[in-house]
Amino acid sequence: MGALEGKVVLVTGGGNGIGRDCALIAAQEGAKVVVNDLGGGLKGDDEGSAGPAEAVAAEIRAAGGQAVSNSDSVTDLDAVYGMVELAKKEFGGLHAVINPAGILRDVMFHKMTEAEWDAVIAVHMRGSFNVARATIELFREQNDGAYMFFTSTSGLFGNIGQANYGAAKMGIAGLSRIIAMEGARNNVRSNCLAPVAWTRMTQSVPIKDEAAAARRAVMAEKIRADQPARFSVAMVTPAAAHVSGQIFGSSGENIILYSQPRPIETVTKEEGWTVQSILDEAVPKMAPKFFDLNRGPLPGNNQQQAKQPA
Numbered sequence: 001m002g003a004l005e006g007k008v009v010l011v012t013g014g015g016n017g018i019g020r021d022c023a024l025i026a027a028q029e030g031a032k033v034v035v036n037d038l039g040g041g042l043k044g045d046d047e048g049s050a051g052p053a054e055a056v057a058a059e060i061r062a063a064g065g066q067a068v069s070n071s072d073s074v075t076d077l078d079a080v081y082g083m084v085e086l087a088k089k090e091f092g093g094l095h096a097v098i099n100p101a102g103i104l105r106d107v108m109f110h111k112m113t114e115a116e117w118d119a120v121i122a123v124h125m126r127g128s129f130n131v132a133r134a135t136i137e138l139f140r141e142q143n144d145g146a147y148m149f150f151t152s153t154s155g156l157f158g159n160i161g162q163a164n165y166g167a168a169k170m171g172i173a174g175l176s177r178i179i180a181m182e183g184a185r186n187n188v189r190s191n192c193l194a195p196v197a198w199t200r201m202t203q204s205v206p207i208k209d210e211a212a213a214a215r216r217a218v219m220a221e222k223i224r225a226d227q228p229a230r231f232s233v234a235m236v237t238p239a240a241a242h243v244s245g246q247i248f249g250s251s252g253e254n255i256i257l258y259s260q261p262r263p264i265e266t267v268t269k270e271e272g273w274t275v276q277s278i279l280d281e282a283v284p285k286m287a288p289k290f291f292d293l294n295r296g297p298l299p300g301n302n303q304q305q306a307k308q309p310a
Contacts, residue, residue: 004233010096022233028065034086034087039071070083074131096147143188150194193231193249196252
């Protein structure tokens, strides 16, 4: 008997990459799965296709599982309500949402257009709002519900050329935390994951030198989509009911728990600060604890994780 036996799970972005593996693994663990995927390109600038979602649903059914497909966009709240209704109609309910659906439009911020900003915010930030808003009342009423949202090291650490993506992903971490806080009394839990995996997002990063090509070859072999997918599925099972409000990472076989912002230094001046005393006293006191602009290495990888969307 699987860890999700009797549960119904909605997986967005389920036609490719991490989402595809989330859907397949959830089904292997006994879940009935609604596989959602717009079927569009990485930039989200085409009409999409119902093919990818249905192909994954068909693969689940061929293996003896239960699944239906949906090719609507998570940017449309009414469409997400439709996904919930589909789950109810086909399987009698819904108990968890895994939400890796996403796009990239990478560009340096000083060259970024409104359209490039809005498109990424719509899929990631608005899409996360939509899947939560369309399900939260159901989860509260049944005192049972779990979310796995997807954040990114591009938001947690920063990443050049990804201001739109990083801003959305940092916003998702805040959204997940507050949903967890508000949902605790009704057994509604929420966590988010910053994955590093070999997906079409990772493949979209240009190769600039031989060292980058070598790192990519290692990623293709050791950092697979099934690894963060397996963790995502585990976190929405009843056995993980005590886990909520956390930010996790996954890189290969490394499972990471990230810190969350808390005060690390406070300076006080009873008589009040002036501009000059702030510059002369407060800033120098805090400066040794400032964070630099470099991205730190991930556990198990002594190479800098630069320009790796996750």
